[in-house]
Amino acid sequence: MLAVAAAVVGFLYAAVVPGLQNRLVDRRLDALQTASQQYSGDLRRALGSNVPARRVNTLTRQTADASDTRVTIFLVASGSSLSLAQAYDSFAETRIRDLDFPPAADAARTGRTQRGTEAGDDGRVGEVAVPLFFRRPDGRRAVSYVVVYSAPLRDVSDSVAAVRQRLLIAGLVALLIAFTSGLLGARALSSRVRHLEEGAKRVAGGDFTARFPLGRADELGQLSRTLDGMRLQLAELDSARKRFIATASHELRTPIFSLGGFLELLQDEDLDDETRDRFLSQVREQVARLGKLATDLLDLSRLEAGSIELRSEPTDLGALAGDVAGEFEPALQQHDSRLELRVPAAAVHADCDPERVAQVMRILIDNALTHTPPGTDMVVSAQRRDSRVRLGVGDFGPGIHRTMLPHIFEPFITSGDARGSGLGLAIAHELAERMDGELVVESQPGRTTFTLELPAR
Numbered sequence: 030m031l032a033v034a035a036a037v038v039g040f041l042y043a044a045v046v047p048g049l050q051n052r053l054v055d056r057r058l059d060a061l062q063t064a065s066q067q068y069s070g071d072l073r074r075a076l077g078s079n080v081p082a083r084r085v086n087t088l089t090r091q092t093a094d095a096s097d098t099r100v101t102i103f104l105v106a107s108g109s110s111l112s113l114a115q116a117y118d119s120f121a122e123t124r125i126r127d128l129d130f131p132p133a134a135d136a137a138r139t140g141r142t143q144r145g146t147e148a149g150d151d152g153r154v155g156e157v158a159v160p161l162f163f164r165r166p167d168g169r170r171a172v173s174y175v176v177v178y179s180a181p182l183r184d185v186s187d188s189v190a191a192v193r194q195r196l197l198i199a200g201l202v203a204l205l206i207a208f209t210s211g212l213l214g215a216r217a218l219s220s221r222v223r224h225l226e227e228g229a230k231r232v233a234g235g236d237f238t239a240r241f242p243l244g245r246a247d248e249l250g251q252l253s254r255t256l257d258g259m260r261l262q263l264a265e266l267d268s269a270r271k272r273f274i275a276t277a278s279h280e281l282r283t284p285i286f287s288l289g290g291f292l293e294l295l296q297d298e299d300l301d302d303e304t305r306d307r308f309l310s311q312v313r314e315q316v317a318r319l320g321k322l323a324t325d326l327l328d329l330s331r332l333e334a335g336s337i338e339l340r341s342e343p344t345d346l347g348a349l350a351g352d353v354a355g356e357f358e359p360a361l362q363q364h365d366s367r368l369e370l371r372v373p374a375a376a377v378h379a380d381c382d383p384e385r386v387a388q389v390m391r392i393l394i395d396n397a398l399t400h401t402p403p404g405t406d407m408v409v410s411a412q413r414r415d416s417r418v419r420l421g422v423g424d425f426g427p428g429i430h431r432t433m434l435p436h437i438f439e440p441f442i443t444s445g446d447a448r449g450s451g452l453g454l455a456i457a458h459e460l461a462e463r464m465d466g467e468l469v470v471e472s473q474p475g476r477t478t479f480t481l482e483l484p485a486r
Contacts, residue, residue: 030207030208030210030211030214031204031207031208031211033207034203034204034206034207034208035200035204037203038196038199038200038203038204041196041200042193042196042197042200045192045196046189046192046193046196049188049189049192050185050186050189053185053188053189054146054155054182054185057155057180057182057185058144058146058155058157060180061098061144061155061156061157061178061179061180062142062144062157062178064096064097064098064157064178065142065157065159065176065178067096068092068095068096068100069159069161069176071088071092072085072088072089072092072100072102072161072176073161073174075088076102076161076163076173076174077163082117085102085117086117089102089117089118089119090119092119093119093120094119096178097180098178098179098180099118099119099120099178099179099180100117100118100119100176100177100178101115101117101118101119101125101130101133101176101177101179102115102116102117102118102174102175102176102177103115103116103130103133103137103174103175103176103177104116104173104174105137105171105172105173105174105175107171111134111137111138113130113133113134113137113175116174127149127150127151128147128149128154128179129147130147130156130158130177130179131145131147131156132144132145132156132157132158132177133156133158133175133177135158136158136159136160136172136175137158137160137172137175139160140160140162140172141160142157142158142159142160143157143158144156144157144158146182149181151181151183152181152182152183152186153181153182153183153185153186154179154180154181154182155179155180155181155182156177156178156179157177157178157179158175158176158177158178159175159176159177159178160172160174160175161173161174161175161176218249221242221244221249222249224241224242225241225242225249225252225253225256227239228240228241228242228256228260229256232256232259232260232263235267237260237263237264237267239260240257240260241253241254241256241257241260243257281319281322284315284316284318284319284322285319287311287315288312288315288316288319291308291311291312291315292312294308295308295309295312322452325452325453325456326452328452328456337463339382339385339463339464340382340384341380341381341382341464342380342381342382342383343378343379343380343486344378344379344380344381344383344386345376345377345378346372346377346378346379346381346386346411346418346420346483347372347373347376347377347411348376349383349386349387349390350370350372350390350409350410350411350420351370351372352387353387353390353391353394353409354368354370354394354409356391357394357395357398360395360398361398361407364398364403364404364405365403365404366398366401366403366404366405366406366407367406367407368394368406368407368408368409369406369407369408369409370409370410371408371409371410371411372410372411372412373411373412373413377411377412377413377418378418378485378486379418379483379484379485379486380484380486381464381466381483382464385460385463385464386420386464386481386483388456388457388460389457389460389461389468389481390409390420390422390481392453392454392456392457393422393457393479393481394407394409394422395453396453396454396479397422397423397424397426397477400426401424401425401426401427402426402427405424405425405426406424406425407422407423407424407425408421408422408423408424409421409422409423410423413485415485416484416485417482417483417484417485418482418483418484418485419480419481419482420480420481420482420483421478421479421480421481422478422479423476423477423478423479424476424477425475425476426475426477427474427475428472428473428474428475428476428477429470429472429477434470434472437454437470438454438455438457438458438468439455440452440455457479457481461481461482461483464483465483465484466481466482466483466484467481467482468480468481468482469482
């Protein structure tokens with residue numbers, strides 16, 4: 030702020046003071062030139078007649094008094110070189126020693142009115158020189174006299190000096206105010222920034238109880254609100270991470286402990302073959318459960334890390350639904366259930382990754398088989414509505430409790446008696462979002478439908 034204020038004061042000084050001085054000098058010279066136009070006629074008539082020199086002196090002083098200027102008349106002598114000789118002056122008692130009157134020589138040489146300034150003993154003087162033409166004995170018109178109207182520019186210098194002084198004083202006051210306000214403002218801002226920095230360091234260190242002072246509704250206040258929102262999101266993510274690790278550890282520990290117990294039982298030499306086969310079947314189920322859990326965890330972590338690549342291509346969702354439904358015929362027979370396929374005769378096209386859409390359908394059908402009692406029928410449908418295609422998997426089971434619906438797509442969310450890991454729907458929901466789609470659920474007793482919506486081709 031101090032530098033900006035100094036630059037502004039310097040610019041104003043450079044722009045105002047020289048320009049003001051030039052304008053005031055020009056105005057004074059304009060006044061002298063106006064006076065020369067008004068009074069030079071009388072002087073020309075007097076100089077061109079046989080008026081006594083004393084009368085010319087008197088007229089010169091009267092002209093000076095009337096125009097409020099100093100009037101000096103030079104006689105122009107022409108010869109090998111142009112020369113000027115002072116003939117009359119309104120200040121007869123004062124000899125001119127400090128002024129050279131350059132405009133007078135220019136006027137005699139050019140035959141036109143000239144104006145200018147020069148420095149004298151009492152300061153700078155403004156001058157306007159008017160050439161007077163007369164006929165010489167040879168009949169030619171030539172400049173015989175030059176009348177110079179002059180006036181001191183002391184008042185101009187005084188006015189400029191006063192403006193300069195006031196401008197400098199105002200500039201110093203402005204610099205002082207800028208320095209003081211800048212210092213106070215910088216201290217206030219640095220204090221607020223320091224609080225934000227301390228809060229950010231605490232959050233970076235894992236202390237999510239740190240609070241960012243909201244303060245005023247300015248830029249720093251908005252930054253504080255943004256950082257506080259980030260803190261809350263990080264706290265939720267940290268809490269979710271801890272819950273995820275704890276739940277994943279529990280899900281992994283349960284089958285591992287079960288496997289350890291079955292292995293100890295299988296070491297008993299007194300087991301009969303039927304019991305041993307039953308234990309081995311349980312071991313295979315637990316190994317399969319561990320394998321599926323590990324695969325789901327890997328898929329979910331890859332999705333969250335954004336490392337899964339989607340290859341979009343034109344896909345007939347009706348044909349895809351029929352293929353995936355055919356994969357579950359053995360499981361449906363074992364579950365004593367019937368699956369109805371409802372797809373239109375015309376192809377239902379969408380630009381999507383067919384492998385990932387098939388993965389979502391497998392998750393939804395497997396989820397229906399896992400969470401419905403044996404004998405529950407299912408429906409797989411595909412249809413197009415406006416610019417979206419809908420792929421649905423529904424069942425006629427008991428439905429999902431309304432308290433679980435808001436959390437149905439969160440990891441490790443399962444019903445109390447379910448055998449799954451609770452990761453399938455979370456993976457399906459994440460895949461749907463990555464394909465610019467949406468996975469929604471509608472459930473009530475007797476009917477539950479999961480619908481995958483994707484952009485149509």
